[in-house]
Amino acid sequence: MTLQPMRIAYVINSVEGGGAASPVPAVLGVLRDGGAQVAVFALTARDRRGEAAMRAAEFEVHVRDGGETDHVAALRWLDATLKDWEPTHLWTSLTRATLLGQIVGLRRGWPVVSWQHAAFLKPANQVLLRAMQRLSRLWVGDSTAVTRLTAERLHVLPERLVQWSIFRADPDARQATPLREGQPVRIGSLGRLHRVKGYDVLIEALARIETSTPYEVVIAGDGSERDTLVARARTLGLETLRFAGYVADPAAFLTDCHVYVQPSRSEGLCVAAHEAMQAGLPVVASAVGELPSSIVEGETGFTVPPGDPAALAAALSIILANPAKLSAMGQAGRARVLANFGPERFAATGLTILDRMRAFGLPGRTS
Numbered sequence: 001m002t003l004q005p006m007r008i009a010y011v012i013n014s015v016e017g018g019g020a021a022s023p024v025p026a027v028l029g030v031l032r033d034g035g036a037q038v039a040v041f042a043l044t045a046r047d048r049r050g051e052a053a054m055r056a057a058e059f060e061v062h063v064r065d066g067g068e069t070d071h072v073a074a075l076r077w078l079d080a081t082l083k084d085w086e087p088t089h090l091w092t093s094l095t096r097a098t099l100l101g102q103i104v105g106l107r108r109g110w111p112v113v114s115w116q117h118a119a120f121l122k123p124a125n126q127v128l129l130r131a132m133q134r135l136s137r138l139w140v141g142d143s144t145a146v147t148r149l150t151a152e153r154l155h156v157l158p159e160r161l162v163q164w165s166i167f168r169a170d171p172d173a174r175q176a177t178p179l180r181e182g183q184p185v186r187i188g189s190l191g192r193l194h195r196v197k198g199y200d201v202l203i204e205a206l207a208r209i210e211t212s213t214p215y216e217v218v219i220a221g222d223g224s225e226r227d228t229l230v231a232r233a234r235t236l237g238l239e240t241l242r243f244a245g246y247v248a249d250p251a252a253f254l255t256d257c258h259v260y261v262q263p264s265r266s267e268g269l270c271v272a273a274h275e276a277m278q279a280g281l282p283v284v285a286s287a288v289g290e291l292p293s294s295i296v297e298g299e300t301g302f303t304v305p306p307g308d309p310a311a312l313a314a315a316l317s318i319i320l321a322n323p324a325k326l327s328a329m330g331q332a333g334r335a336r337v338l339a340n341f342g343p344e345r346f347a348a349t350g351l352t353i354l355d356r357m358r359a360f361g362l363p364g365r366t367s
Contacts, residue, residue: 006036009087011101013094015042017049025057026168030350043074079104095125102135111137111360116150120266130154142166143269143290167274168346169337176279178327179258184214188257190272193223198263204309207236211320220247254279265306277333300333
């Protein structure tokens, strides 16, 4: 009898672009560097904007030609496709992929490891995940906040729960260009145009800002709320606001900003805000998820209560009142994320999890 090499099927909801997809190649790279063979299995395509980075990193990617609600068909596809690929372990991400992956893992005898990224879960999803949480041998929270929430709402015991912050800081990442004299302060934001991201709150806040400093606001992202947001901005007469649509190169977008704003109602780690700090930008954000732990009040930015336009307007007014301090605040934020989310720590945590997965045992195969 010979043992199979460790083969991890990384099961995800989709290959949609955005903050949740961008760190996937880094995560898979740690698993591969640790000696595992890794392939991605997506239950649906959506916009496929996240797929290119996975393939560029030379990972095998399988994408189902199906929708988001045909769960029985998705389960059959996943079971048949994984049977052919012959994994030794499943790694699932987000609710749909986790629930279907748990079923396949139980049927085939493959141990399951499950990511939790979301600070908000729909009530029905929370009930389902709690009922099936024992089918995952290990749970991984993508931040301190989400790890705590996983323990509380899914009742996962400490010995089956670890944290691996999904953001890996890059010391060589491109830096934002400092504000030049006479230039308007550019406030940027990256995110889906969805209610959870709070762009309606930002629009209401912009109507309340009090400042003599010239500024402009650019929101990069697409989503179902675009028309509603554009209409509200027009009603309020916000001439300083622009919707840039989907941005394929977030790092380039951030280099042209001087301040970053994240008005979300809910977040886990929030990759985009941490990428902004990495680029040397001060961040004004809702006090949700990991953001209160990452932002030092008055030194690297400000946090405000979620869903509070008046508080967000006040924080933006304060930061606009001192444009000469923006660069120093941004550099303090950059130093903080490099210290807390550096590549060495990121890799060491992932390799420790990989060792725990090996301890589950590898299925044997006769030759």
